[in-house]
Amino acid sequence: MEKKSFFEKIHNKGFTWHDNLLISSLLVWFLVLVGSVVGQLVILPFGKLIADEGFWSIFFMYFSTIGTWIFAVAYMAITKYNRPIFRALWKDAAGNNFRMLLIGLLAGFGMNAFCVLCAYLHKDIYIYFDHLDMIKFLALFAVVFIQSSSEELVCRAFHYQRLRKGYKNPLVAIIVNGVIFMTLHLFNDGMNAMSVISIVIIAVLYSFVIYYFDSIWFGMAAHAAWNFTQNILFGLPNSGIVSPYSVFKLDASTARSTWIYDVGFGVEGTVLANIVTVIAIVIVILLGRKYGRQELNVWEGFTYLTRKQKKEAEAQKAAVNDIDPDMTAETVADMDPDTTVETVTENKD
Secondary structure (H helix, E strand, O other), X not given: OOOOOHHHHHEOOOOOHXXXXXXXXXXXXXXXXXXXXXXXXXXXXXXXXXXXXXXXXXXXXXXXXXXXXXXXXXXXXXXXXHHHHHHHOOOOOOOOOHHHHHHHHHHHHHHHHHHHHHHHHOOOOOEEEOOOXXXXXXXXXXXXXXXXXXXXXXXXXXXXXXXXXXXXXXXXXXXXXXXXXXXXXXXXXXXXXXXXXHHHHHHHHHHHHHHHHOOHHHHHHHHHHHHHHHHHHOOOOEOOEOOOOOOEXXXXXXXXXXXXXXXXXXOOOOHHHHHHHHHHHHHHXXXXXXHOOOOOOOOOOXXXXXXXXHHHHHHHHHXXXXXXXXXXXXXXXXXXXXXXXXXXXXXXX
């Protein structure tokens, strides 16, 4: 038996340079950076409202991430190599259903609310009810969902699926996309070692849900619910950002950093939040092993040829064209490498 090289052991069949984790990771940054420019162009006409620094400033800050949705979807639609990823976003993936969406919302709210309650009881923060404007409340939930789901689109749809195509071990996709997700937040106010860990492991949680339950909708919902609960409901910093509108208000003068709360980053950059997230990961793995479903392979039936492979396939196609004129380059490329023109002739006869 021919001994496999190291790369053959770790890469899936059909691996090309597109599947290299460095390339796909750089593409994540490309999608986000260009998407942010698109988003700024979208909100440009609303400059006067944004300058008010009230409700509209936070509304358009979240809404501007629509640019990531616009550019990422356009990029995946234009580039044939990435089109199969769309299957992971809709109901081709069995876990993308209302039930998982609702569980995601409850999980995101419950995890964050538990951490906030602990911080309050531990006297790390003092929050008080301000007011509830239902229209603003719902409008902000909508734009927070756009922001959170745009990050899931780029990291847990695009990046995760690209890594799953290239590498045999699913942990490569689960961990690497979590690390890259963290780098997108490196320049946020209040970032520290604990918040770095928090962001990586929450991404790992959402990836495990995709792996075991085939649902990116869960991650989109949980991510949105976490951010909304922390920032808009309780008025705490979300990745360093404090909303000018929130249902509850934080008395900032009473806040202190402990293992439960971080003054600059809120409850998510803390030991407690990390413990809660790790427990959630363990629960997902245990439930997934017992009740999980087969993850959708979005690349099944997909064939992509590099220029070199196309030339080789076209040359072989030309050799067998007189035998089967309908044979395409992709069909030839999928043939057993030991297949010869003679073999095809014999099978044809």
